[in-house]
Amino acid sequence: MSDEREFEPRIIYFLCSWCGSGGSETAAAHHLHYPENVMPSRVNCTGALPAVHIVRPLIEGADGVVISGCHPGDCHYNDGNFRARRRVALVKSLLDTLGLEPERVWFRYVAHGEGQRFVDTATEFNDHIKKLGPNPLKTRRDT
Amino acid sequence: MPEGLKVNGGTEETLRELLRSLLESGRVSGVLALGRTGDAEQSVACSLFTDPDAFGADGTACPLLPFMPANAGGVLSRLTLKGPLTEPIAAVVKPCEMRAFIELVKLNQCSLDNILLISSTCGGVYPLDTGVNGGLKKKLPGYWEAVKQGELDDDIRPTCLACTHFVPENADITVALLGEADLDVQCTLYLNTEKGAALVDGLEGLEGTPLSGELESEPIQRSHGQRKAFREELFAGVEVGLEGLIRTFGRCIGCHACKTMCPVCYCHLCYFDSSDCERSPEFYEGELARKGGLRVPPNTVFFQLGRLSHMSISCVGCGMCTDVCPADIPLSTLFSKVGASVQALFDYQPGKDVTEEIPLRTFDEEELVQVAT
Amino acid sequence: MNDKGAILPAEDGVEAALVGWLKETLNKKIFDALLIPVEVPAGDSFAYLLLKDPAILDDASPLPPVMPVQGGKAISRLTMRGSGSKRVAAVVRPCEARAAIELTKLKQAHLDNLWLITMDCPGVLPLSDYLEDPAAGATCFAEASLEGDRGPMRPNCQVCNRFSILQAPASDLHIGTLESADGTVLIVPGSPKGERVLEDMDMPLDAALDGWAKRVGEIEKAQTEQRRRAHAELREETAGPDRLLDVFSSCINCHNCQRVCPVCYCRQCYFESAALKLPPENYLTRAERKGALRFSPDTLLFHIGRATHMILSCVACGACEDACPMDIPVGQVFSLLADRAQETLGYVAGESLEDPLPLVAYEMDELHQVEQPYVEIYCKQEVQDA
Numbered sequence: 051m052s053d054e055r056e057f058e059p060r061i062i063y064f065l066c067s068w069c070g071s072g073g074s075e076t077a078a079a080h081h082l083h084y085p086e087n088v089m090p091s092r093v094n095c096t097g098a099l100p101a102v103h104i105v106r107p108l109i110e111g112a113d114g115v116v117i118s119g120c121h122p123g124d125c126h127y128n129d130g131n132f133r134a135r136r137r138v139a140l141v142k143s144l145l146d147t148l149g150l151e152p153e154r155v156w157f158r159y160v161a162h163g164e165g166q167r168f169v170d171t172a173t174e175f176n177d178h179i180k181k182l183g184p185n186p187l188k189t190r191r192d193t
Numbered sequence: 194m195p196e197g198l199k200v201n202g203g204t205e206e207t208l209r210e211l212l213r214s215l216l217e218s219g220r221v222s223g224v225l226a227l228g229r230t231g232d233a234e235q236s237v238a239c240s241l242f243t244d245p246d247a248f249g250a251d252g253t254a255c256p257l258l259p260f261m262p263a264n265a266g267g268v269l270s271r272l273t274l275k276g277p278l279t280e281p282i283a284a285v286v287k288p289c290e291m292r293a294f295i296e297l298v299k300l301n302q303c304s305l306d307n308i309l310l311i312s313s314t315c316g317g318v319y320p321l322d323t324g325v326n327g328g329l330k331k332k333l334p335g336y337w338e339a340v341k342q343g344e345l346d347d348d349i350r351p352t353c354l355a356c357t358h359f360v361p362e363n364a365d366i367t368v369a370l371l372g373e374a375d376l377d378v379q380c381t382l383y384l385n386t387e388k389g390a391a392l393v394d395g396l397e398g399l400e401g402t403p404l405s406g407e408l409e410s411e412p413i414q415r416s417h418g419q420r421k422a423f424r425e426e427l428f429a430g431v432e433v434g435l436e437g438l439i440r441t442f443g444r445c446i447g448c449h450a451c452k453t454m455c456p457v458c459y460c461h462l463c464y465f466d467s468s469d470c471e472r473s474p475e476f477y478e479g480e481l482a483r484k485g486g487l488r489v490p491p492n493t494v495f496f497q498l499g500r501l502s503h504m505s506i507s508c509v510g511c512g513m514c515t516d517v518c519p520a521d522i523p524l525s526t527l528f529s530k531v532g533a534s535v536q537a538l539f540d541y542q543p544g545k546d547v548t549e550e551i552p553l554r555t556f557d558e559e560e561l562v563q564v565a566t
Numbered sequence: 567m568n569d570k571g572a573i574l575p576a577e578d579g580v581e582a583a584l585v586g587w588l589k590e591t592l593n594k595k596i597f598d599a600l601l602i603p604v605e606v607p608a609g610d611s612f613a614y615l616l617l618k619d620p621a622i623l624d625d626a627s628p629l630p631p632v633m634p635v636q637g638g639k640a641i642s643r644l645t646m647r648g649s650g651s652k653r654v655a656a657v658v659r660p661c662e663a664r665a666a667i668e669l670t671k672l673k674q675a676h677l678d679n680l681w682l683i684t685m686d687c688p689g690v691l692p693l694s695d696y697l698e699d700p701a702a703g704a705t706c707f708a709e710a711s712l713e714g715d716r717g718p719m720r721p722n723c724q725v726c727n728r729f730s731i732l733q734a735p736a737s738d739l740h741i742g743t744l745e746s747a748d749g750t751v752l753i754v755p756g757s758p759k760g761e762r763v764l765e766d767m768d769m770p771l772d773a774a775l776d777g778w779a780k781r782v783g784e785i786e787k788a789q790t791e792q793r794r795r796a797h798a799e800l801r802e803e804t805a806g807p808d809r810l811l812d813v814f815s816s817c818i819n820c821h822n823c824q825r826v827c828p829v830c831y832c833r834q835c836y837f838e839s840a841a842l843k844l845p846p847e848n849y850l851t852r853a854e855r856k857g858a859l860r861f862s863p864d865t866l867l868f869h870i871g872r873a874t875h876m877i878l879s880c881v882a883c884g885a886c887e888d889a890c891p892m893d894i895p896v897g898q899v900f901s902l903l904a905d906r907a908q909e910t911l912g913y914v915a916g917e918s919l920e921d922p923l924p925l926v927a928y929e930m931d932e933l934h935q936v937e938q939p940y941v942e943i944y945c946k947q948e949v950q951d952a
Contacts, residue, residue: 101874102836102867109867110852122930132928136911137874139936140925143907144873149805158938170944186807191240191253191858192230192815193866223853225861231815235892238818238865241849244857253858262818268861275845282850321818325893436607443606443613444697446634448825448889454818462834472643474650477616481599481652485619489601490635490643493613517820519889520611520634521697 059113059179061088063172064104065160066096066130069120072162077169084172088116095119097130101137104155105144111188114179116171118160131159153178154185196390197369200380200401205257207380207399208285208311208368212256213248214398215283221309221392222280224248225269226256235260235324239268241282256285257370259336259349260329261318264511266293267456270303277304283392285311287318288361289511292544293456295363296507299551302459309392312361314371314413316340317353321516343372343412345419352512352525355424357417360408362545365389372412383408428530431523438494441527444520445493451514451524452500457507457543464503465496497524501531506553507543508532571742571754571778572769580743580751584628584657584685587767589620591655596766597681598652601640603630610700614640616654628657628741631707633690636885638665638828642675649679656680659687660729661883663736664916665828668879671923674831681759685741686730686782689716689723693888714744714785722884722897725796727789730782731756736916739763742778744785752778797902804899813899814869816892819862823886823896824872829879829915836875837868869896873903878924879915880904 065071071092077084093099096119104115117138125131138157145152156175160168187193200207215221228240228247237260240247247254265286270293272278286294291312297303316336323329332348339346345354361367366389369381381404384390393399432441449465452458464470470492480487510529518524536542539552576583591597603612605625612630614637615622637658644654658666663682669675688711695718696703706718716724723729731740731754738760742752752773755761764771804813821838824830836842842864853859882904887897908914910933911924 102871105870105874106867109864109870111855129928132930133925135933135936136925136928139910139933140878140907141874142936143910144870144877144903147801147805147903147906148810148870149801150807150810156938157936158940166943167940170940171938174944187866189856190807190811191228191856192238192811192860193864223850228858228860230860231812233812233816236812236815238815239861240858241853241861242858243850243854247858262816263862271843271862272846272849274843278846278850280850321891325816325891440608443608444611444634446693446826446889448822450820450822450825450889450891453822453825454820461838461840466833468833471646473647474645474652477644478650478652481616481618486604486615486617486622489614489616489640517818517822517891519693519822519826519891521694 057180057184058087059176059184060111061114061116061176061179062107062112063088063090064096064099064115064117065090065092066119067092067094068126069124069162070096070118070160073118073160073164073168076163076165078165080165082165082169084169085176088172088176095125095127095130096134097125097127097132099134099137101141104138104141108150108154108185109187109193113182113185113188114154114156114175116156116158116175118158118168118171121159121161124161150187151182151185154182197381197383197404197406198393198399198401199404200382200399201378202380203378204368204370204373204376204380208256209248209252209254210398211393211396212254212283212285213245214396215392216243216245216248218396220281220396221283223282225265225272225282225284226254227258227260227285229253229255234327234329235262235321237262237324239263239265241272257313257368259316259318259333260324261287261290261511261513261516262321263454264290264293264456264513266290266297269294269308270297270456270459273303273306273308277306278308281307281309283309283311287315288312288359289356289509290456291361291363292358292509293511295544295547296457296509296551297459298547300459300507305547309366309388310364311366311368312364313368314361314408315353315356315359316371317345317349317356319348320350323348337376340370341372341374341376343416345416350512350516350525351427351523352510352515352529355420355427355529356510357420357424358509358542359416359420360413363547365392367408369408371416372410381406427526428533431527431530438497441522442494442497445497445522446520447490447493447496448519449496450517450519454513454517455504456511456513457504457509458500465492465499501528505532505535506539506541506551509543569775570771571752571773571775572764572771573773574751574753574769575749576751577749580741581628583751584741585623585626588628588655588657589623591763591767592618592620594767596653596763597655599654601644601654601656602626602628603657610697616644629659629685629687629711631691631704632693632696633659633662633883633885633888634693636665636826636828636883637662638669638881639826641666641680642669642828642831645676645680646674649676652679654680655683657683659690660684660731660736661687661726661881662828664728664881665883667736667916667919668829668881669831670919672829672831672879677919681739681763682737683739683741684731684737686744687726688714689719689726689729691718692720720884720888720897721895722882722887722901725789725793725901726882727786727793729789730786732779732782732786736918742775742782744778744781797905800898800902811866813894814865817865817869817894818892819865819868820891821868822889822891826885826889827876828883828885829876829881830872837864837871873900877904877907878911878913881916
């Protein structure tokens, strides 16, 4: 228990510029708080997030990566979120086959008005990563 | 005559202690040296160490291992490609690696600022294959025995056997290895520069007696002679002429690994990977009409000649190219030979003097009259 | 694929028959040129030659013991800028044809004026084994092929189940060499383009394929099982940070695997681009955080990252492993990753030009298992525990 309190996960939260970021702004408007160690990183569309950029933070120091964009059908660019879903499936498949904890990657839709959902995702993922513990890759000297 | 330091204690142990102390005292922020990355013999890589314990007895660092998974000069240049270091680091490099680094400084690919170069009188490295085939560990005792006598093990890289630049010229500190009979109980360090001397001055755990000795001892001079003779023999055996080149490069698979691992080949996008070398259907049809047949992908020998024309002036003869070739082509012998002749044309020694401009980047109005007719 | 094939007499052996047949196609101007492996002058390897002179075929080998250059890559270099006006037939192994198909979808090759001719493939020898003694290698290969023994072949060939046309119909013409009884081989058309060639060569499609197809099916089944087992074992040996980093502990960042990979086509690889060339402060910070930083850095990132880029088009040929100077089983690892990733996205690399690339296509209703469900308002753990 005490280890969990000491370990503060480093989490990258990729948000699309439309619904994802909108969700975070709605949360702000409602004065909802999310853990400070969750670092939002804005991308234009989740479909524009290259798969390699989900893997790169996990090798170099992040304990977890969350990706949130528009719900299916609501993507500002029509189908970016569908492509993102495929890329996440690809990355999870690779991580799973390599035994590198695909559960450190979450993909959840957050709409513009879903402030609570955004905050819940950040908080829930933070707790989830705390339980998983630090990412073993980040202290490796041989990566 | 360089000042030096004779320290009691085996050379390897003393060097490790020196590096450990440098890190612990904060005199340097990092040390670039070889380190083990796994249990297998060939699992060795250059590493930028910041943890002093890496150089302790159980640490993973192995700075003097006669093995070169990558030319550390090229690796070191990556560190300062985007800008100079603002904190000092020490780099343990072999003479050819240092020469490559100096060439790259001249080519504006890196910076010498805040880098302390530690090198040694080099007894050569084993081919990568030796590690891959599980023979490296067995060879080490014999290797060091030979080095103590000022001799070389026949099984090291051919370019090492033929290397006449094994005494480092630009190091801040030179660790004497070749011809040092008491390598196991004594460590002789030559402090060639003020920077080098300052680095170890008063360093904890490094007490030694100062010495004024000649680096170019008798065993080293003898080694020079032996290597020069082998070099001539090696170069004489290279198959040249068009037929010779076609025979040699017949089994080239065009992977360009030689270029990737060459420390001096620094282009971010090699000419031979650029769109310039992507041929149109008309090209292929033209060649077909002219010759009846054409190798695909084309440019096999052209790539080698092109690379020679681009970098042979700076070739330091490290031998990475041969080691990494999947088709076992003895590239480094050819490249060293051509490099040597091009360098002789300009009386140029790559990596010797950082202030000396690379000959292809400068000219003299009165020179090379014989070239123009 | 047709249910009937054409018969090619092969009294003097399959290679001789094929070479003879190919010469005829050139003489009859069915094809203007061939792309086929030819022995190099020193006799120690084979290289793809684009040729129109039938005499050169005397040194050609449709099924050489080694694959120094992946045929898909050769086809791509030839047709990258367009098809040209000449009809070219490329004599390649099934995995090379599949790579060519992937490359066409990736717009790196054009197959309009190119015919893919494949044959039942016994595998290839690892290049380094062959180069030790090419003559012995050739003999070993010939014997092993005859006996159907994949033991001496590349590790990826040993577990290959796409060595023929039944599971992965990728070519215009396929030479059925397995079960070629009574001194003949079957030529099976895989497309209308292929059918026309047989028509023009006056070769009627009157041979039944049952015997051959049955034999191929049996071997494919056995190979599939072997592949499944090998992959399960490999996963055990390589999964998790410790074992995975051990596998890549001797990697020297030569990027040979990427260079020889037929599907890796980028002129400048992302992992050699400015994106991964960082100021010294970055490297020092990372080195300080970990205590040491392997240099050149980003070794693991290169391999996993390369997988994110190309694994869905990986045909598991094993060219990467052949080219690795440190004997890392990268081809085996990638073939495991490829099978699983392609299965997840319901795709098989190189099977058909009609299958859209999986990262471009999508369904509205799929892959829900990667979506993180959200059921109710989440209470922070601390609040829950309180």
